[in-house]
Amino acid sequence: MTARIDPKPLNELAANGSAVEHIKDRSDYLRGNLADDFRNPITAAISEDNVQLVKFHGSYMQDDRDVRLHRQEKKLEPAYSFMIRLRVPGGDLSAAQWIKLDDISNQYGNGTSRITTRQALQFHGIIKFDMKNTIKAMDAALLDSIAGCGDVNRNVMCTPDPALSRVHAEVFPWAQKISDHLLPQSRAYHEIWLDEEQGKTLVAGGEAAETEPLYGKHYLPRKFKIAIAIPPFNDMDVYANDIGLIAVAENGHLAGFNVAVGGGLGMTFGRDDTYPRLASVIGFCTPEQVLEVCFHIVAIQRDYGNRQDRKLSRFKYTLDRFGLDWFQxxxxERLGFALSKVRAFEFATTGDRFGWRSSTDGLWHLGLRLEYGRVLDNDTHRLKSALRAIAQQNLSGFRMTGNQNLILTGVREADIEVVENILHEHGYAPDASHLSGLRRNSIACVALNTCPQAMAEAERYLPDLISKLEVSLDKYGLRHDDIKIRMTGCPNGCGRSVLGEIGLIGKSLGRYNLYLGASFNGDRLNRLYRENLDEAAILTVLDELFTAYATHRREAESFGDFVIRAAYVNQE
Structure with a gap:
């Protein structure tokens, strides 16, 4: 398989490319001077160029914003540290890997780990001088952070629930296959962090071999995301991805995938030319074709994506600029064949399932509700210790979900009571039925105190806000209704807030825009309802909506459908 590099964007790079494009251009395939910068003992930070470059190695530089002003007053450098995000296609980890990752969080991180909305795991609080040891420890667990961030294809997601059907066993491995197929080929990661000897592979005639056969010297214009969903569950929010693959089963086996393209949820306040977009379903491919289909879709974005304005660089803007007809x-032309006609499918929900279920192999799995993916011990429960104890006894595997939850897989029936006892002993209920439907279906991004993009709180605030909203839910008999609420500290979309039936996007400290009306199954975006609300206003507005919903909803009508039907927001 060969990739066609369109020379036009590259020729225009010197004059018109963004600053990040120039950083990639002079990086020597993601090497730059990262190795020297991380050895620099003068500062806990790295250079501005390397802040961008290290993203391709799966890391972001952050500082503790809670103490930023205090340190400025003391004329101290900000409290810099690094977040490292693992690449875990399909979110699948063994018990042995879980133990090693738990060790990393204790030895090098801030004592916690966090399941992301892309089914990966990330560590916070890694200091600069521990980065290399951290990545070596990840490597010892047969894991890496290559393509965890940066302008490449990110972690490939897949519906993780092994109890869905026998088809799941056929679908799930494709997450790993696609991830491997689209992985950057530069050896910079191995040279810088794992002490691989630097060298260039030569081809006949002594010329250096092409380092990146797919990505080229400049990689993609922006990040790229792929997810696989298995109907009737859209737990991956498949339409939010640059490529969404919807598994189609026939006669109990995987027939192939419907292909959706151009999803993306981020936007920028004050720029009407930026917007969220759901992916468009364009056709069907067989399993044998899916790697080639993904490869060439990525290559088209590489060749035609906007490299001048990073706010307009995502694949969704490329599609809207040139049109779906042109793209198809x-x-x-690149594939040499046309996709087949879209096959029938139907989604029911974007949510996870909790509690025990038997799987098709005669084993059991347990869906656990985690509060925004954070794995920690605190005053109310010691989940981190409980999961470690389960892993140490090799009682289960671990699969992370796209909704920041966790599934314990492959549990023998004889061990169910053992697992439950461990969780209870550590103050953690194995069943989420005691939680309100709003809390069970909530998602929040990290936001403050570490995300540099955050304008408001999310992970640290949403639990308290939900507690206050539960007063209204109880008043109107809605406590157990599944209503999906999502909060992000900025409009970049990490918590998929624009796909929440209730979406809250931070504008400034303590103030949020309120969005309403996304569908329960993830095929409709929400719409702006009120701007710049403080907590009191949020509680008042949602109390009014909850009473209207309880009084006037139709049978089995979701909250998102109700606010559309009642014209609180327009569908279009």
Whole structure:
């Protein structure tokens, strides 16, 4: 398989490319001077160029914003540290890997780990001088952070629930296959962090071999995301991805995938030319075709994506700029065949399932509700210690979900009571039925205190806000209704807030825009309802909506459908 590099964007790079494009251009395939910068003992930070470059190695530089002003007053450098995000296609970890990752969080991180909305695991609080040891420890667990961030294809997601059907066993491995197929080929990661000897592979004639056969010297214009969903569950929010693959089963076996393209949820306040977009379903491919289909879709974005304005660089803008008809023709020319007609499918929900279920192999799994993916011990429960104890006894595997939850997989029936006892002993209920439907279906991004993009709180605030909203839920008999609420500290979309039936996007400290009306199954975006609300206003507005919903909803009508039907927001 060969990739066609369109020279036009590259020729225009010197004059018109963004600053990040120039950093990639002079990086020597992601090497730059990262190795020297991380050895620099003068500062806990790295250079501005390397802040961008280290993202391709799966890390972001952050500082503790809770103490930023205090340190400025003391004329101290900000409290810099690094977040490292693992690449875990499909979110699948063994018990042995879980133990090693738990060790990393204790030895090098802030004592916690966090399941992300892309089914990966990330560590916070890694200091600069521990980065290399951290990545070596990850490597010892047969894991890496390559493509965890940066302008490449990110972690490939897949519906993780092994109890869905026998088809699941056929679908799940494709997450790993696609991830491997689209992985950057530069050896910079191995040279810088794992002490691999630097060298260039030569081909006949003594020329250096092409380092990146897919990505080229400049990689992609922006990040790229792929997810696989298995109907009727859209727990991956498949339409939020640059490529969404919807598994189609026939006669109990995987027939192939419906292909959706151009999803993306981020936007920028004050720029009407930025917007969220759901992916468009364009056709069907067989399993044998899916790697080639993904490869060439990525290559089209590489060749035609906007490299001048990073706010407009995502694949969704490329599609809207050139049109779906153009894109499909370009894709068909590169593939040498046309996608088949879309096959029938139907989604029911974007939510996870909690509690015990038997799987098709005669074993059991347990869906655990985690509060925004954070694995920690605190005053109310010691989940981190409980999961470690389960892993140490090799009682289960671990699969992370796209909704920041965790599934314990492969549990023998004889061990169910053992697992439950461990969780109870550590103050953690194995069943989420005691939680309100709003809390069970909530998602929040990290936001403050570590995310540099955050304008407001999310993970640290949403639990308290939900407690106050539960007063209204109880008043109107809605406590156990599944209503999906999502909060992000900025409009970048990490918590998929624009796909929440209730979406809250931070504008400034303590103030949020309120969005309403996304569908329960993830095929409709929400719409702006009120701007710049403080907590009191949020509680008042949602109390009014909850009473209207309880009084006037139709049978089995979701909250998102109700606010559309009642014209609180328009569908279009």
């Amino acid at each position: 023709q370009e894709l068909h």
